[in-house]
Amino acid sequence: MSSATQTNKPRVLVFDSGVGGLSVAREIQQRLPGLPLVYASDNGFFPYGTKGEAELIARVDLVIRSLLQRYPVDILVIACNTASTLALPYLRSHLDLPIVGVVPAIKPAAKLSRSGVIGLLATPATVARPYTHELIREYAPQCDVISLGSSELVQIAEQKLRGEIIDHKRIAHITLQLMEHEKATQMDVLVLACTHFPLLKEELSVYLPETVQLIDSGEAIARRVESLLGNTVPNDNHFIENDFPENNSIENTSIENIAVFTKKTTEATRLVPALIHFNIHQIDYLDLQ
Ligand code: DGL
Secondary structure, rough: OOOOOOOOOOEEEEEEEOOOOOHHHHHHHHHHHOOOOEEEOOOOOOOOOOOOOOHHHHHHHHHHHHHHOOOOOEEEEOOHHHHHHHHHHHHHHHHOOEEOOOOOOHHHHHHHOOEEEEEEEEEEEHHOOOOHHHHHHHHHOOOEEEEEOOOHHHHHHHHOOOOOOOOOHHHHHHHHHHHHOHHHHOOOOOEEOOOOOOHHHHHHHHOOOOOOOEEOOHHHHHHHHHHHHHHOOOOOOHHOOOOOOOOOOOOOOOOOOOOEEEOOHHHOOOOOOHHHHOOOOOEEEEOOO
C-alpha cells in the first residue's frame, strides 16, 4: 500500500461521534505503536445513537469527506458501531480507500459462550439496526441474546474522559436492567457493542457477575488494520513499547497523532488530559463546509 501522507508513513483515521473511538485507537496503538493516527470526534453531532438514519448517513458522509480532504490517510476506521451498522455499505461504495468498520462482536461471543446466553449492550440505534439482527441470525442463531440499548452509558463514558465524577448508581441501574431478563443468570458473555463502553469496562464489571466475560471488537479491528497495512508500518524502535503500564496508557510520545473535533466546545478542551493519555498531543477543529 502506498502512503497517502507526505512523510511516507502510513496514517490511519479513526472516527467516532465522541471519545468512544479512543477504545479502538488504544488497541491500534498497542498493536502498531509507530503508526500515526488522526482521531476524529464528531462532537458537533454527538450522540449518534439517538439520531435518525437518513440524517446520520448524510452527516457521516459530510464529516468524513471533509476529514479526508484535510487529512490524507491510508485507512479509515469507523470506530463507531452506530455509524458502521448503518453507513458502511454507503461509505464503501462512495469512498476510494480501505474502510474498516466496527460492528457488534456477535460472532466471537457466540463462539465463546458455553451457556448459549449472550448479552448485547449498545446504543438504542445499534440494538434496533437490521444489520445487528442479521449478525445475530447469521452467527448466533442458537443463542439467546439479551439486548439493551443505553445512551446514558455513552454520556457517562464522555464524562469519565473529561475527568468528571461519574454516577456509579446509574451504571448499577443499567446493569440491573440487563440482569432483569429471565435468562440473565445464564449469560456468560456480554458484547460491548458501542465503542464508548470498553472505556467503562472496570465500572461495569463491578456490577456484573464475575462469570460474565466482557468482549468488544477493538482488538479484531487492530488486527485488520495491521493486515491491511501489510509491511508498511514503520519499525521504528523509538515508538515500540511492548510493556504497557497497567492502566494501558501509551507512554511513548509522538507528535504525529492529532485529535480533530467538529465543534469547539469547553467539553472538548477538557478532554486534553485524556487525549495525552492516548498519546495525542495536538488538537484541531474541522471547518465543515
Ligand atoms: N461510540 C458509538 C458507537 O460505537 C456511539 C455513541 C453515540 O451514541 O454517539 O456506537
